[in-house]
Amino acid sequence: MRYFLVMIMAAAIALPVQAANAAENTASVGDSQGVAAPAPHKVKARTPHEKGQGVAKLQEVDTVSKALTAPNKSPATIVATIVEKVDGQKNRYIVDDGTGRMTAAIGPKALKGVNLAPGMKIRLKGKIRVAADKAPVMGVRAVHVIK
Known part of the structure; x- marks a missing residue:
């Protein structure tokens, strides 16, 4: 009986979170299967100082x-x-x-x-x-x- 009560409470807590996530990730309204679409990939603009872009070559000093x-x-x-x-x-x-x-x-x-x-x-x-x-x-x- 205790186990059953714990399972119901866990489902009650998790259900609103799952519903909110499903609403964000569902396919278009006309989609009859309701399969969740992948989230769009966001591309971050990199600055020259970030890792992977290389370091700007310093000019050699002669005086x-x-x-x-x-x-x-x-x-x-x-x-x-x-x-x-x-x-x-x-x-x-x-x-x-x-x-x-x-x-x-x-x-x-x-x-x-x-x-x-x-x-x-x-x-x-x-x-x-x-x-x-x-x-x-x-x-x-x-x-x-x-x-």
């Missing part, structure tokens, strides 16, 4: 002035002169290419044993790193001394 305004992670190849080593910061150098000055982070792997001195002309290859409220820094992956 310090362009690097100072470039977006984060922009590839860069800059020919510049070492101005000085930044005091108190390991592996940081100020470089100048005639269009401006910026800081370059040149690690020991990129240096490969080369000792940098002020006045040396070098080619730096790496990426521009832009942090909030800070000046852009070039993360250098390779250094080539130009004679």
